[in-house]
Amino acid sequence: MPQTEFVADPCRFYEILLDERLKDINVIYVSDEMVQVNYRYIETYVENHYNTNIFVALYTTANARMRLYEQLNRLDKYVMYLDTDSIVYSDNGKNTIPHSDMLAEWTDELDGGYIQKWVATGPKSYHYVTNTGKVVTKVKGFTLHHKNALKINGAAMEKLIDSEIRCVSVQDNQITRDPETKELINKILTKRFSFGFDKRVITQDYDTKPYGYAY
Incomplete structure (x- = not known):
């Protein structure tokens, strides 16, 4: 710091x-x-801070990863997206993950609903629509206020995936402090949103394989 x-x-x-x-x-x-x-x-x-315990932190993180990998191994090809503590998957009626509100158990973030449409362009960048009409769009590094949401949305993500467009540019006002004069300055910052999946190799049928996989 x-x-x-x-x-x-x-x-x-x-x-x-x-x-x-x-x-x-x-x-x-x-x-x-x-x-x-x-x-x-x-x-x-x-x-280290006096109330920091690295061993408890390591155990908690490792245990959470083991729980995540356990479900990924069970769901296999039905996994559509995953993060450090969440999984989006296709439910075939037999692979439903048990969930509850108890500590160390999986929770249902859709409150009993299900996703009808899912689009993802990379880690922490996704859009989905549920059966109840709920629409969620999240993109790492971008504030999706009304102006930005008109450009960065599910339709734009689909075009990025289909290579119809290369990127989406948005402009935001950013307040910064001049390090010398200490005055607050309002700057216009241009940011570009693009397809950013580089964790695995994407095949022609939109499946993914790990790097080094023998086809």
Whole structure:
């Protein structure tokens, strides 16, 4: 995490410059008697928080991954999309995943409904419509307010997948702070949304195979 200090003492200034625990040191002159120093700690020297337990964290994460892989192995080709803690799959009536509201159990995010239409262009970028008419569109890195949602939606995702278009460009106002003057600046930022699936090899029938798979 970046750190910032306003330094007026020359001794403290040289302490920061010569500190082997620090990296990415950046100096900004504020006045004739003061400078702003930005820096980061090298990961080796980052102190763990007093209430952090790395072993509990590792066990919890590993156990969750085992539960995920267990279901992926059982569902096999019926898996349509997955994330670190969720699975979207085609239910054939025999492979339904049991769910409940208990801790460490799978939960139903559709409240008993089901997805009628599903489109995904990459990790954390998807669009779906349920049998109740609920429409959900999520794209990592983009805020889908009304203006952006007119361009980034299910129809656009389908065109990206079918290679009818290469990308979708949107513009957003972004408020940033000038590091020297400390003034807030309103900038127009252009971002491009495109098909970004590179985890596996896509075959001609839209199936996917792992890299190195022998066809």
